Amino acid sequence: MARTSGSIGSKTAGAIRTQSLALFADHGYAAVSMRMIADAVGVGVSALYNHYPTKQALLVHLLTDHMQRLILAWENQPTAPDHILALEQFARFHIRYHITKPDEVFLSYMELRALEPDNFAALNHLRNRYEAFLTAILRDFDLQDRKITAMAILGMLTGATTWYKPGGRLSAQEIEDIYARLVLNCVGITTKEPAHV
Amino acid sequence: MARTSGSIGSKTAGAIRTQSLALFADHGYAAVSMRMIADAVGVGVSALYNHYPTKQALLVHLLTDHMQRLILAWENQPTAPDHILALEQFARFHIRYHITKPDEVFLSYMELRALEPDNFAALNHLRNRYEAFLTAILRDFDLQDRKITAMAILGMLTGATTWYKPGGRLSAQEIEDIYARLVLNCVGITTKEPAHV
DNA sequence: GTCTATAGATAGATAGAC
DNA sequence: GTCTATCTATCTATAGAC
Numbered sequence: 399m400a401r402t403s404g405s406i407g408s409k410t411a412g413a414i415r416t417q418s419l420a421l422f423a424d425h426g427y428a429a430v431s432m433r434m435i436a437d438a439v440g441v442g443v444s445a446l447y448n449h450y451p452t453k454q455a456l457l458v459h460l461l462t463d464h465m466q467r468l469i470l471a472w473e474n475q476p477t478a479p480d481h482i483l484a485l486e487q488f489a490r491f492h493i494r495y496h497i498t499k500p501d502e503v504f505l506s507y508m509e510l511r512a513l514e515p516d517n518f519a520a521l522n523h524l525r526n527r528y529e530a531f532l533t534a535i536l537r538d539f540d541l542q543d544r545k546i547t548a549m550a551i552l553g554m555l556t557g558a559t560t561w562y563k564p565g566g567r568l569s570a571q572e573i574e575d576i577y578a579r580l581v582l583n584c585v586g587i588t589t590k591e592p593a594h595v
Numbered sequence: 596m597a598r599t600s601g602s603i604g605s606k607t608a609g610a611i612r613t614q615s616l617a618l619f620a621d622h623g624y625a626a627v628s629m630r631m632i633a634d635a636v637g638v639g640v641s642a643l644y645n646h647y648p649t650k651q652a653l654l655v656h657l658l659t660d661h662m663q664r665l666i667l668a669w670e671n672q673p674t675a676p677d678h679i680l681a682l683e684q685f686a687r688f689h690i691r692y693h694i695t696k697p698d699e700v701f702l703s704y705m706e707l708r709a710l711e712p713d714n715f716a717a718l719n720h721l722r723n724r725y726e727a728f729l730t731a732i733l734r735d736f737d738l739q740d741r742k743i744t745a746m747a748i749l750g751m752l753t754g755a756t757t758w759y760k761p762g763g764r765l766s767a768q769e770i771e772d773i774y775a776r777l778v779l780n781c782v783g784i785t786t787k788e789p790a791h792v
Numbered sequence: 793g794t795c796t797a798t799a800g801a802t803a804g805a806t807a808g809a810c
Numbered sequence: 811g812t813c814t815a816t817c818t819a820t821c822t823a824t825a826g827a828c
Contacts, residue, residue, distance in 0.1 A: 410793080425708065428626035431821065444824075445794050453822070508705060511622060542773050543765070550777050553754020554747045561746055568740070576739050580747050584780050607811080628803060641806075642812050650804070 411449045413439045419460055423501035427457055427512040457509065458517045464502040465524035471495060472531055481538035482587055488532055489581040492555045493574045500559040507556065539585050551581055608646045610636045616657055620698035624654055624709040654706065655714045661699040662721035668692060669728055678735035679784055685729055686778040689752045690771045697756040704753065736782050748778055 417438035421430045432453055436443045450456040475491060478484035496503045510521055533548045541547045555577060562573065582588070614635035618627045629650055633640045647653040672688060675681035693700045707718055730745045738744050752774060759770065779785070 408793080426623055426625050428623050429709065432823085433821080441793090442795055443822090444796085447823070448793055451823095512626065542776060546765070546770065546773050547777065549754060549758055550751045550774065553757070554751040557746060557750020557754065560750070568743070572740075573743065576743050577747065579739060580744065580781050583783055584777050586780055586785060588783060588785065605811080629805080630803085638811090639813055640804090641814085644805070645811055648805095 408449075410439060410441060410445065414446060414449055414456070415460065415463075418456055419501050419505065422457065422460070422509065423504045427505075427509045454512075454514060454517070457505075457512060458521075460502070461506055461509070461513070461521050462524070464499070464506055465521065465528065468495060469524065469528055472528070481535060482582070484535045485539070485585065485587075486578050486582060488535055489551070489555060489578045490574050492552075493558060493577045494570065496556060496559050497562045497570055497573065500562065503556065503559045536585070541585060547585065551584060554580065554584075605646075607636065607638060607642065611643060611646055611653070612657065615653055616698050616702065619654065619657070619706065620701045624650075624702075624706045651709075651711060651714070654702075654709060655718075657699070658703055658706070658710070658718050659721070661696070661703055662718065662725065665692060666721065666725055669725070678732060679779070681732045682736070682782065682784075683775050683779060685732055686748070686752060686775045687771050689749075690755060690774045691767065693753060693756050694759045694767055694770065697759065700753065700756045733782070738782060744782065748781060751777065751781075 414435065418430070418435045421434055421438060432443050432446055435456075436446055439446075446456075450459065472488075472491060475487065478487045506521075506525070510518060510525075513521060529548065529552065532551065533544060536544045536548055539547075558573065558577065562570075564570075568576075611632065615627070615632045618631055618635060629640050629643055632653075633643055636643075643653075647656065669685075669688060672684060675684045703718075703722070707715060707722075710718060726745065726749065729748065730741060733741045733745055736744075755770065755774065759767075761767075765773075
């Protein structure tokens with residue numbers, strides 16, 4: 399019998415990521431102490447340093463990991479047949495992905511300022527890569543200003559994570575439908591059935 | 596000769612508000628120490644406590660003051676003749692007000708979590724009052740979901756403060772125009788000249 | 793890999809002189 | 811109203827035993 403089939407990262411490593419993510423999202427990076435994380439994980443403070451050399455390194459890992467997964471998830475989406483469907487696909491993908499990972503998203507948008515310069519630059523690069531996906535799609539639309547429209551759409555979609563709670567009045571699918579329509583409306587596409595159907 | 600015409604709040608009190616606002620917005624409430632504020636103001640740490648009993652009280656003052664001014668500013672707007680113009684007016688007002696006060700806005704949306712329960716409740720009440728202005732306007736539109744549309748619009752508009760910098764590619768007026776159009780598009784109003792004009 | 797113990801720095805807040 | 815000095819608590823991080 400092999401010894402618990404070489405599960406890497408140990409159980410503690412995973413718990414550190416899970417708990418610190420939740421704590422950072424709830425209280426903010428600066429407001430969370432290593433002690434709080436250790437207590438949530440159920441180990442002593444110094445045990446954390448076997449997995450991450452500094453508190454900053456832990457944050458960097460969480461943020462980088464999230465952005466890389468997000469980019470990969472989008473790149474694995476099938477190619478849409480036209481630009482209108484591509485925009486709808488992006489809106490739906492963004493909403494779906496983000497409301498299932500509210501903590502990661504909140505951190506990624508809010509705690510970039512807690513990063514030291516080099517780490518900030520690296521994360522900013524990843525975020526720009528993701529935002530470029532939307533900007534590229536918008537290139538085929540006739541817009542007043544592409545960059546601002548992209549920022550407006552991202553703000554609108556990402557804002558959903560600030561109020562969405564599972565088990566609320568609307569299902570994730572319904573929310574996705576509504577936002578998809580709002581985004582298409584934004585860029586002047588109203589060819590489908592009227593909004594109140 | 597009167598002694599410098601009873602300017603209340605002293606020069607220090609004003610400087611504390613100005614500097615702490617900037618520091619909180621830049622680094623986050625938890626990451627800013629009373630020492631950092633004192634240094635920025637140019638006084639010793641203990642001098643701060645002549646004006647605010649705790650760090651939390653200082654944050655509460657900044658947030659409450661901002662929300663009350665925002666609500667008052669909207670209430671002083673003239674009444675629009677119809678619901679479409681009312682929505683356009685709200686969009687323009689919100690953008691105009693928020694991009695001129697990016698620090699206050701950022702704080703108000705990000706540091707509610709740093710508030711103790713009672714303070715949080717009070718601020719949340721003020722925010723709900725403001726958001727109700729938009730919800731009321733949207734009552735006259737035919738929408739899939741009024742509440743979500745309101746949240747989407749607010750997210751879109753408020754997001755502008757995260758990237759807007761004075762002296763950038765576009766003037767505040769141009770940005771206001773673009774966002775006003777985007778908001779009207781969102782709710783299905785496309786009666787004006789096409790977006791690319 | 794986790795523990796106890798602790799170093800060294802810094803936090804928010806206070807006391808009392810001026 | 812501001813200062814210097816200081817209290818107490820807590821912070822990140824490390825050392826060394828097991």
